[in-house]
Every structure is written in structure tokens, then in C-alpha cells.
Amino acid sequence: MADPVISFVIERTGDLLIQKIVFLKDVRQQVERLQNDLVRMRCFLKDADQRQDEDERIRNWVSEIRAAAYDAEDVIEIFASKVEFFTKDQGLITKLTYYPLKIVSLYEIGKEIESLRMRLKEIADSRVEYGIKNLGEGMTTHGEELQRLRRSSPISEDKDIVGFEKMAKSLVAELLKEDKSRRVVSIVGMGGAGKTTLAKKVYNYADIRARFNCRAWVCVSSSYDHKEMLRTIIKQLNPITKELLELLEKMQEQDLEERLYKDLQDKCYLVVLDDVWEVAAWDCLARRAFPDVGTSSRVLLTSRKRDVAQHADAYRHPYELKTLGQEDSWQLFLRKALGHGANAGCPPDLEEVGREIARRCGGLPLAITVIGGLLLGKNKSNTEWENVLNNFGAYLSRSQSEAGKISEAGAILELSYADLPANLKFCFLYLGLFPEDSVISVHKLIHMWVAEGIMQKRDAKNLEETAAYEDVERLCSRNMVQVAEMTVDKRIKSCRVHDLLRELAIRKAEDENFFQIHGTRDDKISAKSRYLAVHSLPLDENYFGSSTPPLRSLLFFNVRYHRKNISLIFKSFRKLRILDLDDAWMYSNLPKEIGEVRLLRYLNLRGTYITRLPRSVGCLRYLQTLDIRATKYTSCRVKVSNFIWKLESLRHLYADEMECDVPLKIEGLRNLQTLSGIRFEDVMHNDMITLTSLQKLGIVVNDRSEIYKLCMHLSEVGSLKTLRLCRYSGTPESQGGLSKLRHVTELKLSNWTMLPPDFPPNLSRLSLKNIFLEDDPMPVLEKLGQLSFLKIKVAFVGPQHMVISRHGFHQLKFLELNHLVVLYEIKVEEGALPQLQCLRIRDCDRLWELPEELKHISTLDTLELVDMPEDFISGLDADLVSSVPNLRIFDSPKERM
Structure with a gap:
């Protein structure tokens, strides 16, 4: 759908109608008519979306629909909350007392809905003067242009391959393995990571050309035409004649499949399927057109989606193309920007700005190639390069350019966004609110998305958070989001967004008026903002101006050291669903007016120096998440009045220690999970x-x-x-x-x-933190028969020696020893830890060496050594290192959000 925000708001309006039917029954017909009006408006958005770039008036027209859709949802939810307050759990006398207020509210919502319908009618009438038509579903002209820019060919091979040499050789070796069966080898990675470039390099290797007497290349793309793909491959396998071309045009799909099958049947073939987006595209070819008859044939597939690659061959892991490291990025940049060969130097006056340009490309080869190609045609002056750096986003995104390649960089990223379903577009745009280089907690993100109502339509109660996590996985699988950290059981713990994709999210959000980022002290906050991320506070306390925006989400980042109190007039934010003040230091307690933000579902006060919550927080009946924990900068105790039991929607309450003058009542909170x-x-x-x-x-x-x-x-x-x-x-x-x-x-x-x-x-996971142990705990812990996860972190006193016997830890898969300050030695008896998969040793300064017996544990897949002394690392046993498939040595990651 053209506008993910409008599509989603329309769906949620329907959800509200179902959820609040008891409270909306007196105005149900009016709400249904309003929703139908919005659905009809959505039919014209395809044409409007296609032409937004052409006419600012059309962008304003779409913006008006969006604002009306938001207002419709707000009106319904605010009204329903009022009626719910008047009628729910009240006695007869109380209900009679509030009955006049209910009648007034019914009259008010009736007027507001009619006003909204009049707005929509005026918007619908105005589309005629803009020439906006209902095009229905299908690829827009803009989308077709994006696809055209992404058409690939193996002929134009890029000679400047940096950072891929090792993977290219590994891919060649994989394709040349002695195996009679047809096999699929896949390369996955985000848009612009170099999948096509790498595939071209492999496709043109001399050994590959010698081995496969029959080769073909086809760019599939997201809008593939099955018959056209078949014709493309057949043309590469046969001499091109007029008769062949005429024959192929007349053939039906089944005839084309049979023809391609016969052409390949007795050949040792290699077919490259570049840029495969859908499982269906693979199935169409593989099941009917690619024979598997013992000729050692291969298919090389590239895709942005990990699930497509895994579907093509579930038994082999795809080759995952990561972004380039800092030095490889710099070397590729020099080749593209200066036109020099390998190891060429950079003029001293350009090196600082050049390295910063390379860093801004975020290790993405396409971005480096595009920006480098642009600089190659400019004067080699600091002024020219500074200008490119200062306008980096514009150079990569604009549709027309002097270099002719700029549009390709924007297109390759925009295609990934265009392919997302509406709900994932919404989720992706939301990630743009977070600052550059943020490592984002998945738990936090899930709580926000659920509070925003993104998951309402797809899942039943209590399954929303599962659906939200699955959306994080989908975005990671599509390489729109990067995994920052995994848990031991392979769940995503934190994630990040590549800088260029974040810029895409911000650009799209601005185009669709989705959110605003207040990034400098001089920024003006729009009166129309619905989602606002404050990355820098202005000196003026009244930074919202004279008119308060109709905010749904308000997030503060990096404002810890702001010298003035954060001033929020909460009675002006009655539409707010999310308020995130994480680590924003407040020099006074939360105002009691917070209780007037009745729709609030997510309230994060972590590390704010707030020491007491007002009793009015008990009025937040929709509140799902409340976080009042400390950070390393703040104290940990928060006083609360006895209101927690009133928060009937509460799912997650995070605190370090809550104090209450009377016993804290929490009974009856049936939704509380944490x-x-x-x-x-x-x-x-x-x-x-x-x-x-x-x-x-x-x-x-x-x-x-x-x-x-x-x-x-x-x-x-x-x-x-x-x-x-x-x-x-x-x-x-x-x-x-x-x-x-x-x-x-x-x-x-x-x-x-x-x-x-x-x-x-039935204990399977045990964590011991800040432990004062005199004796070795292992003889006790190793007897826990179902234990699969053990973490011992920070032992101030304790044993100098740990012994793991041959009889212990039969089910243990993960073991972490973290900051054990007096530990000198670990002994592992032969036969111990038969299921161990991951061992993490962190910040154990006095540990001499790793036990030699580890190399005999066949299940050990990963050895992580974090913040360990250089002498320890340099003294590692070579046989042990070679016996562990994954050895990771690194320093602690920076503090996470």
C-alpha cells in the first residue's frame, strides 16, 4: 500500500471498533462510516504516491489524509476511554451520576466524527483538480524505474574488489566441490553490500568457466516475470536467431520450462539467479526448469532475504556478506575517489575528510563506489570534499545526478523499503527515531511497538509481543536491520540500523510526515508532529512553542547533561501513547499532571533522578510498561504511592527497589508478565x-x-x-x-x-552475580542435572582454583566466568562438559591459561575471550585454538541503550 502510516491507521480504526464495541455502540454507525470513508480514500493513494515527487500539492494532499486518519483514531480512542471510565466497575449510583457526562461525550464525538467526514469529503473532492486517479494495485512508474536501475549483467565486472577476496575463493571452492547432485550456493546481505559484485567475480573465474560448459545469468528482482526469466536463460544457452526469438515469444510458460529443461538436461551448468526476493520465484524455476540429473550442476543465488536462501537449500548456510571493515572501506574509497591502484596513498590535506566520508558510508561498497566515483570527477580540493561530506545524504538519495550513479545508490536501498509490507514499513520508520549508531534493546523496541498498537490486528491478546519479536526477525532476515547481539539460545538481544538505511528511514518519514527529529538547538518543532525524538534540547524551556503538537510518541536521547529541568505540560499531551525519558536527568519529581495522559501505554523513567511517583500515575489505566530503574549514574530507589493495583493493563514493571509507606498492593493484575x-x-x-x-x-x-x-x-x-x-x-x-x-x-x-x-x-538457567564465595561452587552446581546455562559474574572473594569433574554438567551448553578476581586456574577432567557449546571467559585478570581438556570437547563451537590480558591471549595453546570453530577475542562493547 502506498502510505504505510495511513494503511495502518485505517486498520487500527477497525480494531478499535471491535475492541471498544461496548463503549462505542451508541455511535457505531458513525464510526463505521468514517472508517469506510478512509478505506475509499486509500484507493486513490497509489496514483498519489507515484506522483508525489512531481508535485508538492499532491504531497500535501496525502498529508491531509494522513492527519485526518490519525485524528479519527484519536477521537475514537479518547472517547472510548472516557465512556469506559464512566461505566466500568462502577455501582448503579455512580453510573447514574456520570450518565449526563456520557450523554455529553456522545454528542461531542458525534460532532467530531461528522467534522472529520466533512474534511475527508473536501479532500476527496480536491483530488480531481490534481488529476489523481485510482490506479488500483500494481507496480508504479517510480517502482519500475527503481527496478530498471537494479538490472545486473555479468559482463561489466568490477575489478576493484576489496575485502571479498577470501569469500570469493571460498565460493569458488564450494561450486567446484565433487558432488554429482545439483547444489545451490547462496549469498545474502543488505542492499549495496556487494552481492552482485561478488557473484560476478565468481562467475568469471577461469576455473569456473572451465568447469561449467553451460552458464547463464538472470536478474530476478522483486517484480519478476517468470516467462521473461525463462526466455532470458534460454537465449544465453542458444545462438540468437530471428527464428528463436519469434518462437520464444509464442511459447507458453509450460513450453518455455520444458525447453529450458531440455537445454540443461545433459549439461554441467551454472546458473546465477541474481537478486531473488521471493520464495515463489525460486520455486518456479527450480521445480520445473532446472534438472537435477547427476551432472554436478550448480545454482548461485543472491538475495537480501535470508529465508529465501534457506528455502532454496535448507541444508546449507548461506554466505552472509557483512559490511566492510574500516581499513577495507578506506582502500576501496581511495581506488574509487583517486583512481589509483592498491595501496595508493592519499594527499595529506584530504586524508582526514576522506576517512570521514568513507566512515559515513558505513562499510557499504555501493555507497563507497558511488561517492568515490563522484569525487573522481571533481577537483582534488579540501573544499570540494568537505562539500560532499556536508551533503552526504543528498548525494546518495537524489534521483538525478551529474555522476549518473547516485540514483542507483538510492534505488538499491529504496527497493528494500518498497518491498516491505505496511506493518514492517511502519516498524522500520520507527527505528529512524533512534540516534545514529544506537544499539537498541529488542525488549525495549517490542514494548514500544506493542504500546503503539502496531501488533493489534494480527494477534490475539498476550501474543502481541511474540508478533513484535517476529517482526524484528523479519527486518533482520531482510537485512534492513543488523543484529548487534544474540542470546545464548540464538534470540536477538539488541539490534542496530546501518547509517544509510537510517537516513533512508528519516527521508521516508519526512516525505510521509511520519516523525520529526529535534537534532539541534535551533530546530523548530512542528505543530503537526505525531512522533518526536528529541536529540538535543533548546535553551528555551518553551521549546514546543505556542501550539502543542498532537504527539503519540515522545522520546528523549542524549540529554543527560542538560542543565535545566525538562518542562512538559502533560495536560497538553492527551494523545500521547509513549513517553521515553530514559537517562534524561530531571531535577524535580514527575508532575501530578501525568495522570491526565490517559492513553499512555509506555512510560520510561529509567535513570531520570525521579525519586517519587505521584499518586496520579494510578489513573493511567492503559499503561503497559513502566520502567523506573536506575542507571550507573543514578540512585536506585523510587517511592511509589499505593496505586500499582489500579494499573489493570500493566504488563511490565521494572524497578530496582520500590518503597511504599504501606504494604504495596498488586493483587489482581492479570496482565502482569514482568x-x-x-x-x-x-x-x-x-x-x-x-x-x-x-x-x-x-x-x-x-x-x-x-x-x-x-x-x-x-x-x-x-x-x-x-x-x-x-x-x-x-x-x-x-x-x-x-x-x-x-x-x-x-x-x-x-x-x-x-x-x-x-x-x-527443573532449573535450566542459573546466574550468580556479585557473589562472595569462599569455596569452589562447581562441586555443588555440577549436580544440577538439567542445567544448560551457567553464568558467574563478579566474585569479590572466592576460590583460586575451579574444578569441573568428569561426572558434572551433563546438560550444560553455555558457561560464562566473568570478573572472577582471584581465579588462577580452571581444571576440567576428561569426559566433563559433554554438551558444552559456548565458553565465555571475561575479565579474569589472574587466570593463567585455559584447560587443555577443552580441545577434546567435540561439541564446543564457540570460545569467547573478552577483556583478557595480552599475556593470556598470546599464550593460548595453538592446538586448542585450531580445535574450536569460532574463536572470538574482543574488548567490551560500548554501553547499550
Whole structure:
């Protein structure tokens, strides 16, 4: 659909109608008419989208529809929330008291809906003067132009291959392997990463030409024509004659498939399918046209989508093309910008700006090639190069250029965006709000997307977060988003967006008036902004101006050291769904007016120096996520009034330690999945069985806490899977009882002085943090028969030697030893750790060496050494290093968001 924002808002309007039917029944017909009006408007957006570049009036026309669609959703949701407040869980007298207010609200929404319908009618009437037609579905002219720019051919091979040499040789070796069966070799990577360039290099290797007596190349693209693909391959396999061309034009699809099958049947062929976007495109060719008859034939496939490559051959991992490193980027840039050969130098006065241009390309070969080619035709002056650097985004995105190649760089990235379904376009644009080079927590992103309502239509209650995570996976699979960190069980923990794709998201968002980034102190905040990311605060406290924008999301980044209090007039933000003040230092507590932001679903106050939450937060009945944790810069305790039990929609409550003057009531929160930072006493005062969705629970204990009673109290909470016990003072009494928690599979102990006498019987994951241990814990821990994950982090005192016996850890797959300050030696007996897949040793300064027995563990796939001394690294056993498939040695990553 042409405009993902409008498409999504229309869908959500329908969702609201279903969800709030009890409260909307008196105006249901009016709401349905409004939705139908929006659906009709959407029919004309194809033509408008095609012609937005031609006429600013058409862009304004689309913007008017978008604003009306947003206003429709806001009107419905605000009204429904009012009526819900008037009628839900109220007695008869209270309902009678509020009845006049309900009648007034019905009258108000009726007027607003009619006003919106009049707006839409005027917008619809005005389209005629712009000549906008209903084109229906199909590829727009703009889309066809993008596809034309991406047509590839193996003839024009790029000689400047930097950073791909090793992979090219590996691909050639893979294609030449002795195997009679037809095999598929795939290259995947983001747009512009060099997949086609690499495939050309391999296709033209002398050994490849000698081995395969029959070769063909076809660019498939996202709008493939099956018959045209078949004709293209057949033409490359036969002498071109007038008779052949006429015959191919007359042939039907089945005839073409049969002809290609016969042409290839007795050949040792290599066919390159470049730029495959859909599984269906592969199936059309592979199942009917490519014979597998024992001739050692090969198919080389390139795609931006990992799932396409895996579908083509589920038994082999595709070759994943990463972005270039810093030095390879610089060498390629020099070749393209200066026209020199390998290892050519750069004029000293240009090196600093040249390296910054290369860095801005983010390791993307196409971007380096385009910018370098542009500079090659310019004067070699610092002024010219500075001008390109200062206008970097414009040079890569504009449709016309003096160099003629600029449009290709924009096209290759824009095609990936154009191929996204509406919901993924929405998600991708949202990522543009985050600052450049951000490492984004997937948990945080999921909570935001769910709060925004992106997942409402596709999934039932409690499955929204699963759908949101799947969308992160889809964006990563399509190489629109990069994985920054994975968990041990191969889930995406954090992600990042390539700088050029982020610029694409920002450009598209600006085109579609989707969001605004306040990046400098001089930026003016638009009165029409719906999504606003503040990357820099102005000196003027009244930075929203005289008119407050109708914001849905307000996010603050990198404003930690702002010297003035962040001033927000919350009663002006009644449409706000997301407020993220993460690490934005506030020098006063949250104003009580926060309770007037009734639609708020996500409130992040992490690291804000706020020490007390006002009672009015209890009015936020739609709130799903509340984060009041500290950071390393701030204190950890937040005082709350006894209102948590009112937050009936709450799913995730993150805190380090909540203080309340009375026992904190949390009973009845049936949607609550995560609860951290609650004190032992408050848990014991609540019937935890009423928290029917609770999966993760973090409890603060002290010397008065009776762990046995706590475990008995939690033993019937069947949904509970993860338990964290954090000690802030003293040693808890009666530490036994954990064996009563049969449902718990993950246990985290922080600030513990000794190991507990028992553990949950079905424990599979154990984390020990800030532990004070005198004896080696391994003899106890290795007896936990189902343990697959063990992490020991920061032991201030402890054993100098650890011994893992041959009888221990039969199921352990992941082991991390982190900052064990007195650990000198690890002994692993022969036969121990039979299932170990990953060993991570981090910041253990005194450790002499790794145990030699590790090289006999056949399952060990990954060895990670983080922040280890140089002497330790240089003394690694060569046989051990060669026996582990993946050895990773690196320093700690920078702080994550």
C-alpha cells in the first residue's frame, strides 16, 4: 500500500471498533462510516504516491489524509476511554451520576466524527483538480524505474574488489566441490553490500568457466516475470536467431520450462539467479526448469532475504556478506575517489575528510563506489570534499545526478523499503527515531511497538509481543536491520540500523510526515508532529512553542547533561501513547499532571533522578510498561504511592527497589508478565496466585527475609518461570526452600554470600552475580542435572582454583566466568562438559591459561575471550585454538541503550 502510516491507521480504526464495541455502540454507525470513508480514500493513494515527487500539492494532499486518519483514531480512542471510565466497575449510583457526562461525550464525538467526514469529503473532492486517479494495485512508474536501475549483467565486472577476496575463493571452492547432485550456493546481505559484485567475480573465474560448459545469468528482482526469466536463460544457452526469438515469444510458460529443461538436461551448468526476493520465484524455476540429473550442476543465488536462501537449500548456510571493515572501506574509497591502484596513498590535506566520508558510508561498497566515483570527477580540493561530506545524504538519495550513479545508490536501498509490507514499513520508520549508531534493546523496541498498537490486528491478546519479536526477525532476515547481539539460545538481544538505511528511514518519514527529529538547538518543532525524538534540547524551556503538537510518541536521547529541568505540560499531551525519558536527568519529581495522559501505554523513567511517583500515575489505566530503574549514574530507589493495583493493563514493571509507606498492593493484575524490584514484605502481603500471567519476578530481600516462607508463598504461581533474588543488606534467614518452586526454570541470585542449600528441581538457567564465595561452587552446581546455562559474574572473594569433574554438567551448553578476581586456574577432567557449546571467559585478570581438556570437547563451537590480558591471549595453546570453530577475542562493547 502506498502510505504505510495511513494503511495502518485505517486498520487500527477497525480494531478499535471491535475492541471498544461496548463503549462505542451508541455511535457505531458513525464510526463505521468514517472508517469506510478512509478505506475509499486509500484507493486513490497509489496514483498519489507515484506522483508525489512531481508535485508538492499532491504531497500535501496525502498529508491531509494522513492527519485526518490519525485524528479519527484519536477521537475514537479518547472517547472510548472516557465512556469506559464512566461505566466500568462502577455501582448503579455512580453510573447514574456520570450518565449526563456520557450523554455529553456522545454528542461531542458525534460532532467530531461528522467534522472529520466533512474534511475527508473536501479532500476527496480536491483530488480531481490534481488529476489523481485510482490506479488500483500494481507496480508504479517510480517502482519500475527503481527496478530498471537494479538490472545486473555479468559482463561489466568490477575489478576493484576489496575485502571479498577470501569469500570469493571460498565460493569458488564450494561450486567446484565433487558432488554429482545439483547444489545451490547462496549469498545474502543488505542492499549495496556487494552481492552482485561478488557473484560476478565468481562467475568469471577461469576455473569456473572451465568447469561449467553451460552458464547463464538472470536478474530476478522483486517484480519478476517468470516467462521473461525463462526466455532470458534460454537465449544465453542458444545462438540468437530471428527464428528463436519469434518462437520464444509464442511459447507458453509450460513450453518455455520444458525447453529450458531440455537445454540443461545433459549439461554441467551454472546458473546465477541474481537478486531473488521471493520464495515463489525460486520455486518456479527450480521445480520445473532446472534438472537435477547427476551432472554436478550448480545454482548461485543472491538475495537480501535470508529465508529465501534457506528455502532454496535448507541444508546449507548461506554466505552472509557483512559490511566492510574500516581499513577495507578506506582502500576501496581511495581506488574509487583517486583512481589509483592498491595501496595508493592519499594527499595529506584530504586524508582526514576522506576517512570521514568513507566512515559515513558505513562499510557499504555501493555507497563507497558511488561517492568515490563522484569525487573522481571533481577537483582534488579540501573544499570540494568537505562539500560532499556536508551533503552526504543528498548525494546518495537524489534521483538525478551529474555522476549518473547516485540514483542507483538510492534505488538499491529504496527497493528494500518498497518491498516491505505496511506493518514492517511502519516498524522500520520507527527505528529512524533512534540516534545514529544506537544499539537498541529488542525488549525495549517490542514494548514500544506493542504500546503503539502496531501488533493489534494480527494477534490475539498476550501474543502481541511474540508478533513484535517476529517482526524484528523479519527486518533482520531482510537485512534492513543488523543484529548487534544474540542470546545464548540464538534470540536477538539488541539490534542496530546501518547509517544509510537510517537516513533512508528519516527521508521516508519526512516525505510521509511520519516523525520529526529535534537534532539541534535551533530546530523548530512542528505543530503537526505525531512522533518526536528529541536529540538535543533548546535553551528555551518553551521549546514546543505556542501550539502543542498532537504527539503519540515522545522520546528523549542524549540529554543527560542538560542543565535545566525538562518542562512538559502533560495536560497538553492527551494523545500521547509513549513517553521515553530514559537517562534524561530531571531535577524535580514527575508532575501530578501525568495522570491526565490517559492513553499512555509506555512510560520510561529509567535513570531520570525521579525519586517519587505521584499518586496520579494510578489513573493511567492503559499503561503497559513502566520502567523506573536506575542507571550507573543514578540512585536506585523510587517511592511509589499505593496505586500499582489500579494499573489493570500493566504488563511490565521494572524497578530496582520500590518503597511504599504501606504494604504495596498488586493483587489482581492479570496482565502482569514482568515484575522486578518489589520488596519481600510486599510480596508476602499479596495473593500472588491472582497474577495469572506473571512469568518474571525480581524480589529485594534483606536479613529479615525468610526465603523458605517466600518459596512456599510462590509455589502455586504456575506461570512463574524466572525468579531473581537480590540482597541489598544482611543475610536472609532460612535460605532453603527453592526446591518448592517446580515451575521456575531460571534463577538469578545477586549479592549472595553463599550458595543456597537447594535449587528449583527443573532449573535450566542459573546466574550468580556479585557473589562472595569462599569455596569452589562447581562441586555443588555440577549436580544440577538439567542445567544448560551457567553464568558467574563478579566474585569479590572466592576460590583460586575451579574444578569441573568428569561426572558434572551433563546438560550444560553455555558457561560464562566473568570478573572472577582471584581465579588462577580452571581444571576440567576428561569426559566433563559433554554438551558444552559456548565458553565465555571475561575479565579474569589472574587466570593463567585455559584447560587443555577443552580441545577434546567435540561439541564446543564457540570460545569467547573478552577483556583478557595480552599475556593470556598470546599464550593460548595453538592446538586448542585450531580445535574450536569460532574463536572470538574482543574488548567490551560500548554501553547499550
